[in-house]
Amino acid sequence: MEFQEMAVIQEHSVCEGPSRKESGKRGRKPGRKSSEKVDMKAKLERSRQSARECRARKKLRYQYLEELVADREKAVFALRQELEQYHLWAQDIDAGRHPEGLQAALEESIESRTEK
Numbered sequence: 473m474e475f476q477e478m479a480v481i482q483e484h485s486v487c488e489g490p491s492r493k494e495s496g497k498r499g500r501k502p503g504r505k506s507s508e509k510v511d512m513k514a515k516l517e518r519s520r521q522s523a524r525e526c527r528a529r530k531k532l533r534y535q536y537l538e539e540l541v542a543d544r545e546k547a548v549f550a551l552r553q554e555l556e557q558y559h560l561w562a563q564d565i566d567a568g569r570h571p572e573g574l575q576a577a578l579e580e581s582i583e584s585r586t587e588k
Contacts, residue, residue: 557573564571 561571561574
């Protein structure tokens with residue numbers, strides 16, 4: 473049964489070939505110069521337009537990424553400042569001093585937890 477199925481497949485593939493006979497020559501075909509030039513010009517213009525759009529998308533993507541990086545850098549800077557403040561408060565507590573702003577920060581932290 474497998475042999476019969478393969479024979480049917482081969483018959484269909486033979487029948488589906490090109491309907492006209494090719495001469496086998498490569499290169500330009502005579503008599504098609506004017507229409508091919510118009511097609512080529514249109515194709516080149518579409519290609520140029522596509523390249524312009526691609527460059528514009530790329531520029532927008534880079535602008536978005538630069539803004540994203542700038543925002544993240546600001547967040548990192550703020551977190552470093554906060555960490556430094558906590559470090560100074562810890563040093564003051566270890567030295568037996570009452571750090572300024574600690575009481576206000578604790579009250580603010582308690583308020584934010586109760587709101588959630």
